[in-house]
Amino acid sequence: MEEINIEDLLIRYYDGEATADEVQEIEAWIEVSDENRQRAAEVYTLLLAVDTKNTIDAMDMEKELSTVKMKMKTAGHPVAWWKWMQRAAAVMFIPMAITILLLLNQSGPASSVYVQMLEVETQPGVVTSFRLPDSTLVYLNSASTLRYPSIFTGDTREVSLSGEAYFDVTKDPDHRFIVSTSQNSKVEVLGTRFNLEVFDDMEDVVTTLVEGKVEFKYHKAGSEQKMTMKPGQKTVYNKKSGEIQVKTTSGESELSWKDMxxxxxxxxxxxxxxxxxxxxxxxxxxxxxxxxxxxxxxxxxxxxxxxxxxxxxxxxxxxxxxxxxxxxxxxxxxxxxx
Structure with a gap:
């Protein structure tokens, strides 16, 4: 493929705008060589940086903060002060709301492919959305962290979550999508839409399935158990007791956070x-x-x-x-x- 065409296709691929034929074409190109993999990873990292900079540049921070300070001075009592703080939160946190960390480059001894580990972290009171390298759409809730590679390699697409996130997973029958947690549990899917809540200070891990099929794996009495969820189900897993409850839900309440x-x-x-x-x-x-x-x-x-x-x-x-x-x-x- 031509040089310009590749750049254009990579951007469309990561923005989730590529057609099915284009997706197949770019993924075949990535698999051709280690150099192609590395280049795709570099384009993805650059797109993340540009998106974050554009968000910050679009805001007149001094004007917004000046308005907030003036309103707080005239408010005069605690309740009004907190109201203005809540209103200002989205403005004040934007520059540091989405923290993208480029962690250590990792590569196997027999490979020259460099996979950068990325970490997206949201501040309290802030919700953000972004796409993973496979075009999976992620909404990340307040005070949450998602860690993932700049490009997926091998037979699986694995990410790790601390906090809460909604996933609209791109279908790929040959590469299972796995969300691992530090709470003795993980979710495995092929292509689906689901919400996962797994805050470190909570005893429960809550999974809500909107569409598709999810395999929820957890530990009980020292051994790994698993159950297959159906759309409209919510599982509540207690990491201390190992017990799991299955409830029926429309998902409207559990997913309302992503629409603020x-x-x-x-x-x-x-x-x-x-x-x-x-x-x-x-x-x-x-x-x-x-x-x-x-x-x-x-x-x-x-x-x-x-x-x-x-x-x-x-x-x-x-x-x-x-x-x-x-x-x-x-x-x-x-x-x-x-």
């Missing part, structure tokens, strides 16, 4: 507060069990966490208050449910 929404669908208070913690970078302290059986239904888009909690208060008489923290430098706002 909060959707409750007969959601228990514990789960509702967990969703709010992720969305607004706050921390809840629950001082009573009297609300445990309460469920909530509703959709929230541009509302602040205070407004959502006020809805809880009106509908269910749930009481809440802000807690003053000893260390004011700590990032998360503390809210008590009593």
């Amino acid at each position: 929404k909060v959707i409750f669908d007969r959601t228990f208070l514990k789960d509702a507060l967990h969703m709010l913690e992720k969305r607004y970078n706050v921390e809840f302290i629950v001082k009573t069990a009297k609300y445990d059986k309460y469920t909530f239904t509703g959709t929230f888009t541009d509302q602040y966490v205070d407004e959502i909690l006020e809805n809880f208060k009106i509908s269910s008489r749930i009481r809440w208050r802000n807690v003053e923290k000893e260390d004011r430098n700590q990032g998360k706002r503390l809210i008590e449910i009593y």
